[in-house]
Amino acid sequence: MAALLEKGLRAEGHSVVTAHTGVNALEAMQTWKFDAIVLDIMLPKLDGFGVVRRLRERRDQTPILMLTARDAPADKVKGLDLGADDYLTKPFLFDELLARLRAVSRRGAIPRPAILRVADLTLDLATHQISRNGQPIELTRTEFALLELLMRNAGRVLERDAIIAAIWNTAESVEDGTLNAFISLLRQKIDRKGEVQLIETVRGIGYRIGGGVK
Amino acid sequence: MAALLEKGLRAEGHSVVTAHTGVNALEAMQTWKFDAIVLDIMLPKLDGFGVVRRLRERRDQTPILMLTARDAPADKVKGLDLGADDYLTKPFLFDELLARLRAVSRRGAIPRPAILRVADLTLDLATHQISRNGQPIELTRTEFALLELLMRNAGRVLERDAIIAAIWNTAESVEDGTLNAFISLLRQKIDRKGEVQLIETVRGIGYRIGGGVK
């Protein structure tokens, strides 16, 4: 299998280094810098999942295309969550592997933080927990959506229209005043008296959280 | 299908905007910045392939996950080659879609929003922030629009009529003197005493910022 792929990739003009165990693969990655990695899950010594984990632990962001015969959805999920960039199931067409490789190596991996933070306010995307200065805060669904939107775009001004469209789908949405109401609700929970106001109003435009100056 | 996905994604804490035609999708993407796009191939007006192509032509690098019932390998290859980042075939597990979305949006170049600059004056379109010589400056909506217009055409003289038409795009617009008033307001904030005057009056024609070769 490895030999076959190597031959095909070289025929396409790529330079290829092959490793036959997970440990060898990690060694090779310390020696060279690759544009992309094609990784089989089933490997001696250390399986593909282990390789991905170690690699990402080292902050190596090389694009990874996982490759295996197993078709269990759980495996796909596991591979992608560990930090692989794509997943290909045997049998596959060589052309498809090439196309996915191109897609995967076109961009560098930029990990996205799982926790949004603005000043002493944190929002955990995984657990949906919010806290300000260590104190947990309870938000309703819509309040959460609004805060998340603002924090995902911390430092930028979001226009009122854009906010409304993002939170209430494009369909003939809600009254304009509703946004006022939710901002008000949010502030009551987030920006309590005595604390720095994190949610800013930009009159005539919209709202912004954090990152006001500079 | 779209409604189902939207509901599921919202339940996962994502903010979602839905478009029901390819053309609508492109419009939405001009309006907002997304972390990722889930794109069906079969769409009215403009199919998924077309959307991907247009998007990449505009240098929009938003991660795209193609989604369709078709299973032909040729389609996968086509989608990926046009610049999609991944491809999912129905039927699929919702969990798998989530995992792929995470993988796909983990990378993703964050295109730097445009910043207009004239001398030591900068205007950030994304954050709506303005600064002169490092000092932040607050502008009202109309002042901002006026400055943006001038800076987008830095070095060029804009006729008074053109400015009024651009900013008050209503048929029956405003009095001519209003423009004077706003130029005056702008100068009070931008060109403070002791600094080089950036906004120039071109008598009988209009105004220019930054500009002309001296």
Next chain:
DNA sequence: CCCACTTTTGACGAATTCTTAAGGTTTCGC
């Protein structure tokens, strides 16, 4: 079916922004 909670709406006052117009200043042709 009722209750608790969330979402939405409408109204009102407060604050900000826009527009206009009047009077002052600069520029240009002669």
Next chain:
DNA sequence: GCGAAACCTTAAGAATTCGTCAAAAGTGGG
């Protein structure tokens, strides 16, 4: 220099925008 046109500044009323509140409407659990 002189006058006229163009432009600048300012102030004040008009208009818009926003925050808050209370109540209505919707939602889901028990």
